[in-house]
Amino acid sequence: MKYAYTIIYVDDVPSTITFYKKAFGFENRFISPENDYGELKSGYTTIAFAATALGNSNFKDGFEKSTSTKKPFGVELAFTSEHIEADFKNAINAGATEFEPITQKPWGQKVGYLRDNNGFLIEICTPIKAT
Numbered sequence: 001m002k003y004a005y006t007i008i009y010v011d012d013v014p015s016t017i018t019f020y021k022k023a024f025g026f027e028n029r030f031i032s033p034e035n036d037y038g039e040l041k042s043g044y045t046t047i048a049f050a051a052t053a054l055g056n057s058n059f060k061d062g063f064e065k066s067t068s069t070k071k072p073f074g075v076e077l078a079f080t081s082e083h084i085e086a087d088f089k090n091a092i093n094a095g096a097t098e099f100e101p102i103t104q105k106p107w108g109q110k111v112g113y114l115r116d117n118n119g120f121l122i123e124i125c126t127p128i129k130a131t
Contacts, residue, residue: 005039006077007048009055009063010118013038016049019117023094024079024087047077068119072099076113076121088112088124096122 010016013031017038020026029046031038036051056062066073081087088102095117102112102124111125 003045005046005048007050008077008118008120009052009065010049011052013049013051016116016118019095020047023091023096023116066119068097068115070119072115072119072121076123077116078123078125080127081124082126084110084112084124084126088114091122091124 008016014035017028017031017040020040021028026040026042026047029039029041036054037048039046039048052065064073079087084102088098091114092098096114098112099115099121100113102110104110107128109126109128111123114122114124116122
């Protein structure tokens with residue numbers, strides 16, 4: 001078995017793809033003609049976005065929709081960076097909001113948290129150095 005996708009349900013797939021391109025430099029992999037599903041080139045695992053309406057058609061009892069006005073879900077997308085301060089600032093300039101500032105962890109890693117344009121949590125961190 002191989003972990004292949006993380007799919008995030010959002011109201012506007014094209015604007016979310018545009019946000020991730022501006023904020024983090026990812027490239028489009030695919031977007032459906034209906035604009036209800038899209039994927040980013042993001043490394044080994046694909047980050048995908050699907051329209052809320054598509055999600056509601058997949059789940060007979062619906063799902064909890066993310067919003068920036070409530071506390072975020074206990075799940076995050078984590079991106080490593082060798083230039084964490086610049087990348088953190090770039091994401092904010094692209095429309096992300098700071099959730100927790102960059103801090104130094106006891107094990108040496110720098111970590112900061114943002115919320116994307118849909119309210120989902122994003123961690124930007126330096127790689128963990130192998131000992």
